[in-house]
Amino acid sequence: MSVPTAVVVASPRPRRAIRSETTxxxxxxxxxxxxxxxxxxxxxxxxxxTRVIGPPGREPFGRYALGTDSAGLDVLSRVLVATRTNLLIxxxxxxxxxxxxxxxxxxIGMNESRRGPLGTLARAVNRFVDxxxxxxxxxxxxxxxAFFGGTVTVLxxxxxxxxxxxQVRLVRTEVLRVRGEAYLEAARMAGFSELRLTVRHVLPNSxxxxxxxxxxxxxxxxxLTAALGFIGVGLPRPTPExxxxxxxxxSDAATGRWWAAAFPALALxxxxxAASALGTAxxxxxx
Amino acid sequence: MSAPIRxxxxxxxxxxxxxxxxxxxxxxxxxxxxxxxxxxxxxxSGSGKSTLARMIAGLAxxxxxxxxxxxxxxxRLLATRAGRTEHWRAVQMVAQDTTSSFDPRRxxxxxxxxxxxxxxxxxxxxxxxxxxxxxxxxxxxAALADRRPSDLSGGQRQRFALARALVVRPRLLVCDEVVSxxxxxxxxxxxxxxxxxxxxxxxxxxxxxxxxxxxxFVSTSLxxxxxxxxVESGPVESVVxxxxxxxxxxxxxxxxxxxxxxxx
Numbered sequence: 001m002s003v004p005t006a007v008v009v010a011s012p013r014p015r016r017a018i019r020s021e022t023t024x025x026x027x028x029x030x031x032x033x034x035x036x037x038x039x040x041x042x043x044x045x046x047x048x049x050t051r052v053i054g055p056p057g058r059e060p061f062g063r064y065a066l067g068t069d070s071a072g073l074d075v076l077s078r079v080l081v082a083t084r085t086n087l088l089i090x091x092x093x094x095x096x097x098x099x100x101x102x103x104x105x106x107x108i109g110m111n112e113s114r115r116g117p118l119g120t121l122a123r124a125v126n127r128f129v130d131x132x133x134x135x136x137x138x139x140x141x142x143x144x145x146a147f148f149g150g151t152v153t154v155l156x157x158x159x160x161x162x163x164x165x166x167q168v169r170l171v172r173t174e175v176l177r178v179r180g181e182a183y184l185e186a187a188r189m190a191g192f193s194e195l196r197l198t199v200r201h202v203l204p205n206s207x208x209x210x211x212x213x214x215x216x217x218x219x220x221x222x223x224l225t226a227a228l229g230f231i232g233v234g235l236p237r238p239t240p241e242x243x244x245x246x247x248x249x250x251s252d253a254a255t256g257r258w259w260a261a262a263f264p265a266l267a268l269x270x271x272x273x274a275a276s277a278l279g280t281a282x283x284x285x286x287x
Numbered sequence: 288m289s290a291p292i293r294x295x296x297x298x299x300x301x302x303x304x305x306x307x308x309x310x311x312x313x314x315x316x317x318x319x320x321x322x323x324x325x326x327x328x329x330x331x332s333g334s335g336k337s338t339l340a341r342m343i344a345g346l347a348x349x350x351x352x353x354x355x356x357x358x359x360x361x362x363r364l365l366a367t368r369a370g371r372t373e374h375w376r377a378v379q380m381v382a383q384d385t386t387s388s389f390d391p392r393r394x395x396x397x398x399x400x401x402x403x404x405x406x407x408x409x410x411x412x413x414x415x416x417x418x419x420x421x422x423x424x425x426x427x428x429a430a431l432a433d434r435r436p437s438d439l440s441g442g443q444r445q446r447f448a449l450a451r452a453l454v455v456r457p458r459l460l461v462c463d464e465v466v467s468x469x470x471x472x473x474x475x476x477x478x479x480x481x482x483x484x485x486x487x488x489x490x491x492x493x494x495x496x497x498x499x500x501x502x503x504f505v506s507t508s509l510x511x512x513x514x515x516x517x518v519e520s521g522p523v524e525s526v527v528x529x530x531x532x533x534x535x536x537x538x539x540x541x542x543x544x545x546x547x548x549x550x551x
Contacts, residue, residue, distance in 0.1 A: 182388040183398075185346055186451060189379055190402040191371045201390050 027281035030274035031215075038087040041080035049077040049240045057252065060259045069245070069260035070252050073238065079263050082240035087271070089155055090221035094214050096160035097167050097221075101210065104129065104164075105171025106198050109179060112172075126172070129165045137162040137224055138231065145233040155234060159224045163217050170213055174206035181205075215279035219272040226268055242268045291322020292377060292458035292491050294343065298352035300515075301338050312338045314515040315351060322458060325485050325492040327506030327523070329499060329538070335515040336495045337463050343493060344380040344461045356459070376406040379452035383464035385444040389436035395447050396432035403454045414454075421454045425480055442473035449480065456488055463495045478505050499542055503527060511535045 046065070047053040052072040053064075060067035066075035104125065111122035137159070144158040178184070179202065187197040228234040229243020237244055242264040249261030300315040313335040320326055320343075328336050341347035343354050345361045354361040356377055364370035379402075382388065389398050396418060403414035419429050425446045436444055445465060452460060462481065466474040482505055485492050496502045502509065503523050510520040511532065519532040530536045 180387075181390075182382055182384045183390045185380075185382070186388060186398070186448075187390075187401075188346065189344075189375045189452075191368070191375050191405045193368065193371075204392055205390065 024281045027277040031278040034274045038084045045077035045080045047074040047077045049081040050238045057257045066263045067259040078240040089225050092156040093159045093221035094218045097164040100164040101167025101171045104168045109172040109175025129168050133165045141228045178202050178205045212282045215275040219275040294320040295355040300351040302350045325506045327502035327509045328495045330512035334512045340495045378459045379457040380461040381452045385441045388448045399451045406455045421450045459491045461493045
């Protein structure tokens with residue numbers, strides 16, 4: 001006897017759009033807290049983050065709020081000061097990558113379908129940008145830091161160069177969308193040159209998607225800075241920086257002294273998550 | 288009334304290169320448009336009307352041939368800033384698309400006033416006065432100008448698109464399917480406005496449409512286009528009453544017996 005069977009297929013639940021204004025503001029709160037820590041944190045640091053202030057490997061939640069690392073440096077002071085360093089590097093990277101993205105993305109998008117040398121150049125730059133996205137960031141970082149030394153400027157330039165192609169491609173896509181709009185022809189008929197109408201109409205109408213991607217770039221920059229610090233090609237020690245702190249504390253964690261690595265790692269995770277939440281809030285604003 | 292325009296189209300042709308190879312959209316056309324005349328360019332979809340109109344307006348680059356406005360080559364003129372100002376002050380085009388014809392981030396007043404400032408050299412105050420005059424001519428309430436394009440209906444946006452073109456008082460107005468997407472009552476209003484503008488300012492007009500009644504109502508002469516070439520041209524009455532080309536006869540026959548009688 002055959003038994004009738006029903007096949008139950010789970011349908012993917014559609015992601016609900018965030019409609020509430022309150023939710024959007026709440027999503028921005030973690031980012032505001034992280035920024036606040038970066039601004040006031042160094043002033044609140046109980047000790048000099050680069051000086052030995054006590055015995056090494058002291059447990060947290062005692063005399064030293066987050067303990068001391070294997071060299072006897074105060075973990076809390078170092079995490080607080082590193083927040084400012086890591087955030088400033090990431091912020092500079094976001095600004096540089098977005099600026100490069102706007103200039104190159106607009107130049108490619110507005111010219112790539114042209115005939116003649118300008119079109120050829122735009123298409124060649126586009127291919128080069130595509131090629132560049134395939135280069136591993138850590139390798140670029142290793143080579144650059146080996147050549148130029150581990151300074152904040154070198155780190156910002158290296159990470160911005162690695163992340164800029166993402167913004168370039170995004171701007172280009174947006175420019176290609178806006179380029180077909182009829183109001184650009186109207187702007188041409190008002191006597192605007194291609195450059196002027198790009199600045200006046202194309203870029204402002206491409207800005208929404210680009211600005212929403214800035215928190216994503218920020219998160220990636222934070223992770224890359226820490227990754228370079230972790231493998232020892234970031235800022236020189238003992239400059240407080242999350243990546244090098246995690247690297248130094250990792251060996252202690254194996255012997256049970258988890259705090260020297262865990263707290264900077266937690267700060268890193270919270271910062272990236274806060275940036276991601278801010279990105280979600282920005283995207284929801286336009287949806 | 289400004290000096291009448293003289294547009295000479297000489298051997299004008301346009302090819303597009305697509306995945307299936309080279310396609311000729313416009314086959315080397317030669318004709319002239321004089322001040323005050325209103326030419327209706329009619330033909331089926333894909334016949335090359337819009338491409339021809341865009342080349343005459345200076346918005347598309349021809350593959351072959353030239354367009355001269357008052358004896359000056361348009362595509363050379365557009366290479367310089369002074370040339371652009373001179374050309375766009377004389378020639379303006381209004382297209383069918385009303386949804387994307389305005390920058391969503393700017394007000395309609397800004398969109399309409401900008402050509403007046405840039406092309407006519409008016410101050411902001413003078414340009415705003417000119418905008419108000421133009422809106423009044425088009426029976427548009429001035430208060431609407433301070434809104435964004437998304438706040439308006441398709442018909443209102445189309446009239447604002449006309450305002451943006453007419454604010455510089457062009458001597459040639461190119462209209463590409465300007466009423467095709469609008470309902471019949473709005474169509475009538477816009478056609479009357481276009482005709483009035485041409486009569487009042489002595490402007491020439493190139494009216495591109497696939498609808499015969501609207502074209503015949505607005506125009507003084509008709510050009511019938513098929514497969515990239517003008518197959519018949521002449522005064523509206525003679526083309527409508529005594530069509531010479533089989534395609535024109537077919538086109539007119541399609542309207543016979545329909546409620547939309549061909550207007551003369």
